[in-house]
Amino acid sequence: MSDPLSEVIQLLRPRAVFAKEISGRGRWAVRYAEFGLPGFCAMTEGQCRLAVDGEAPVVLEKGDFVLLPATPAFTLSSIDPGPPVHVDPNAAAAGEGATRYGRTEGAPDMRQFGGYFSFAAADPGLLVSLLPRM
Incomplete structure (x- = not known):
């Protein structure tokens, strides 16, 4: 039996x-500045801290998956963070390699992917509005 979140995501037909x-x-x-497009990360090793604007910061660990339906501004850091370096999400997306x-x-x-x-989906706006922000 599938859950409602999985059903909504299936209807959206995501493409990497x-x-x-x-x-x-x-x-x-x-x-990272607000990007607006749907984003994701899948933790494969260790831990990090994710602070999405408007949400409580969370610690991500191996096996965690995060879906951001309309990627707002966020800070990604080590558990004990250093000063943040500002990254343009458009430039980061254009880069190749790890x-x-x-x-x-x-x-x-x-390590994460x-x-x-x-x-x-033909009109994803309504379906995206049904998803949690993070």
Whole structure:
């Protein structure tokens, strides 16, 4: 038996537009401006902190999945964050290869797969309004 959230997502018919590996080591923080397109991340290793504007910050751990139906501004950081570096989401999406935050030497403390997608549904606005903000 499927749940209502899965049914709404199926009706939206998401299509990946951009995705890549994102990792971090040490103290780091990045601040993304509002992007407007649906975004996601799937944690594959370690932990990080996600602070979406208007929502309480959450700690993400291996196995967590986040769906942002209309990606607002947010800060992604290590659990003990450093000063945030501002990132233009359009420029980040244009980049190729993996992204690394914090210290570049050594194995990462955190690894996730993240990106954005589009909806193939004819009029996704109504269905998106049924989804939680995060």
